[in-house]
Amino acid sequence: MIRRMTELLLKGGRIIDPMTDHDSTGDLLIRDGVIVAISTTPLTSADETIDCEGCIVSPGLIDIHVHFRDPDESGHHEETIATGTAAAAAGGFTTVCCMPNTTPAIDSCTVVDAIRKRAAAAAQARVFAVACGTVGRRGETLSPILDLVEAGAIAISDDGDGIADSGMMQRILSLVAAADSVFMQHCQDPTLTRDAAMNAGALATRLGLGGWPREAEELMLRRDLVLNRSIGARYHAQHLSVAESVSALREARSEGQPATGEASPHHLLLTEDACDNWNTLAKVNPPLRTSADIEAIKSGIAEGIITVLATDHAPHPAASKDTDFASAAFGMVGLECALPLYREALIDDGVLDWPAMLGMMTCEAAAVAGLDQLGLGRLEVGGPADVTVIDPDAAWAIDPSQFHSTGRNCPFAGRMATGRALATIVDGRITASAIEGRALAR
């Protein structure tokens, strides 16, 4: 259910805007979808008020890496823009960027346009399409990158696969630079990962599973950064999983390359040990690695080398996981538990404070995808009223059966979580609320 109103007052919260280093207790007033006041002195409203005492009032959370499986002509019906945006709203996200491994793939302006129309109808979160670098994500024929960006694609990626061919990658980077867009790379050298199911090592050997070498990620990342030296396209490395990737990104950024990187909750909280006993819920691409990799990614975050926290939300039907490990699908859902998981990994561990962590989920994410141009990722008087009210201390147990996503494939089921979205507001409308102790989304 979406409640419509003209005026909404968020009262007495800790208002954090990482973009401007604003951090003060006060009131935030929204009128007709626009933030009209941010004040340390009390404001009044004629319409609706949310008591935000003890809560954080943040710019709406942005996830630049989700899989909504929409369009889906495969008949699997794993997720739709409607269920995906309901999940986003419940998790505190107001904007998501959808990856192009759909059926058909997002490789034409027609598909970009169809997603935009469906997103407008769903209206629980802003949805932006990431379009393919190659036709059908097959890595063989260049897609019409300039036209796709013109049609509204927010970024270019073949996510699910990396661009294996170096010549193709060079052409893509050149076109992405010409379009002033960003390329988001899924770093995986496919010649090293045939039949790979989990991190290469002793555990994979004991479980009898194909090993996924860490070099598969570093090699593609380093190749891209070498190619991009003379091109200078905006380049974003998705879901980093190994320590060597952090080093590669550090070097490129120190050379002045416009390269960014992203972390995902599972790569910060789980190691390959979660795959023991052939636990298919822990099967993900790239695979879970080691505790040393987790520490390196945290260092990269603390140093500001990795600037974005995403989810790689990847829903699958139960049958895709309820099978043997080698045959099971890669991926896990993330939108509805990312916020407390990031709190656990980064704030509770002393890596970041709330303003710094929220910056990686708002203005930094917006900057990578160019969403800052639309006024997203910040709290600004006169700007769009995308706001997330967070109860930082709400304690709850993660229960995938309660998720709005159709995906139940979550390795964190049963884990105690601290922190959750109390209200999610998009364009001044409440899209999800736990104010009365239950989610009102959908």
Ligand SMILES: [Zn+2]
């Ligand atoms: Zn990926």
